[in-house]
Amino acid sequence: MSSAVAGARIGVITFPGTLDDVDAARAVRFTGAEAVALWHADDDLQGVDAVIVPGGFSYGDYLRAGAISAHATVMRAVIDAAAKGLPVLGICNGFQILTEAGLLPGVVMRNSGLKFKCRDQWLRVENTDTVWTSRYQAGSEILVPLKNAEGRYVAHADTLAELEGEGRVLFRYIGESPRQGNPNGSLNDIAGICSADGRIAALMPHPEHAIDPLTGPTDDGLGMFFSIIDSLLKV
Template sequence: MTMRIGVITFPGTLDDIDAARAVRHAGAEPVALWHGDHDLRGVAAVVVPGGFSYGDYLRAGAIASLAPIMTEVIDEARRGLPVLGICNGFQILCEAGLLPGALVRNAGLHFVCRDQRLRIDSTETAWTSDYTRGQEIVVPLKSGEGRYVAGAATLAELEAEGRVVFRYVGENPNDALSDIAGIASADGRVVGLMPHPEHAIDPLTGPSTDGLGVFTSVLTAVAAA
């Protein structure tokens, strides 16, 4: 049976179609999930895609984190459901309390849009097991509030527990603390990152195919579980 992976759409979501395409390229069936529903439709994992949910009013991701569908995501994530948050999705997961820290305005207050080199610092997550630790990949980055920040104790905990998953290589594009581009929950099932792996799944539309491993990894993780 083909694995089913949910992709949430909020008002202002831009990258749900790209995320669904990436899921399909990985060999799974994308399932559309609507922000106003309380039904995850029996999916094996969830992608919270990028965009500007609810226009990024208040703080980016703040309103979306309170949407009905997120009640279900939060409950199931705490039971072990793999969840991936990309860009605005990362902001939503932080606002929802599934990941620590916050994403704030980039240094210099500039929107950054470019192909970005990342290093995989952890393969012990549901979304990175198909990579090798230390592997460098290139995927697009496009964000205005992508600077990861957290308190010193939280940063120390993330580093000590190996929960920094993606790290910027070369110039830090937004002055994120410790060059952090993505992190994981303590159980490795929830991952958030600012760059966009769904835009790097085939050579026709992306700078590389490096992002596809994010989506194949979760198939491996769910099958193993």
């Protein structure tokens, strides 16, 4: 582990109802970086170099998934820091929170079949020119777990055209139905998107659950965590 990697500090937020923060922190530590615990009621990001908004059922998914968390004190700090260039990754409930907070366009709604889906999911990597996906090869296929009841990405046709035209779709669901393919009815088979500058990203599947073949289906998810470390080392 290099001293530069050891000095990288990545914040992982915990909201009431968050359940994947421990896994996200573990993934950060796998890269050799420091995982910094951030609490929903705090306004201090503790000088972290990037932030992960992890999965779970924050605030019990009341109102809408992610709607309450988007207004938490810590998210106001994240929004301000993101405007100044802080990299942010939302995973599952984190994706919902980032759309509710206005950091990413569109909304994430109930799955088209109105059922909770839990399975290992194949994705195609569409964009590797971001701080969160640079370790992948464009067009490569990765296998990571997916678990959600509200994972259907929806956006206005103009927004979809903008995302597609600017290459801001990061991951897409692939595979043959009914065993694979689009699990939730997301428009354009979108599994993950990013901001125009590629520093804010989100996806519904869980890369933090695929960092070691001993505990996940693959280690394909590690690419996202090493990608952000690569970016921080260049700063």
